[in-house]
Amino acid sequence: MSLTTSNIYGKISISDEAVAIIASQAASECYGVVEMVSRRFSDNIGNLWGKTSGGKGVKVNSVDNLMFIEVYVVLKIGVNIEAVKKSVADTVKFALENFTSMRVKKVQVNVVGIRV
Numbered sequence: 001m002s003l004t005t006s007n008i009y010g011k012i013s014i015s016d017e018a019v020a021i022i023a024s025q026a027a028s029e030c031y032g033v034v035e036m037v038s039r040r041f042s043d044n045i046g047n048l049w050g051k052t053s054g055g056k057g058v059k060v061n062s063v064d065n066l067m068f069i070e071v072y073v074v075l076k077i078g079v080n081i082e083a084v085k086k087s088v089a090d091t092v093k094f095a096l097e098n099f100t101s102m103r104v105k106k107v108q109v110n111v112v113g114i115r116v
Contacts (some may be wrong), residue, residue: 003062003102005020014100015055019069020055026095027057027071027109037112066105067096074084074113084091 003014006089011048028036036057059070075084097103 003065003067003100005065005102014102016060017055019060019062019067019096020047020058021028021098022095022099023058023060023069023071024055026092026108027073027088030084030091032079033088034074034076034115037074054081066103067100068105069093069096069107070110071107072110072112074115075111077114081111081114085111 001032002016003019005012015019022037024036024076027033038056055063059072061068067110071092073088088109096102
């Protein structure tokens with residue numbers, strides 16, 4: 001699926017993969033995030049063959065041009081988990097709304113593990 005909008009310049013479509021890449025990049029730059037985690041087994045198989053997914057650790061659902069984002073991360077040991085989750089959610093929401101000019105309804109951050 002893709003997000004679509006219209007303005008004076010015409011119709012704009014943004015693929016879910018492009019949205020996932022922006023969200024993954026924004027989340028991975030947040031303090032306390034060690035790495036993004038693959039959300040599907042097929043992503044891990046792709047990594048074995050050298051094909052990396054740009055939107056690693058992000059799931060995008062779009063309904064009526066509203067985005068619902070799920071982010072899967074591994075955090076650094078010793079950080080405040082709730083503060084980092086809120087920071088990641090706010091950063092991803094800001095980045096996507098700034099990039100796409102569309103509303104992000106919800107960003108859910110799933111902490112998969114903690115690493116040194």
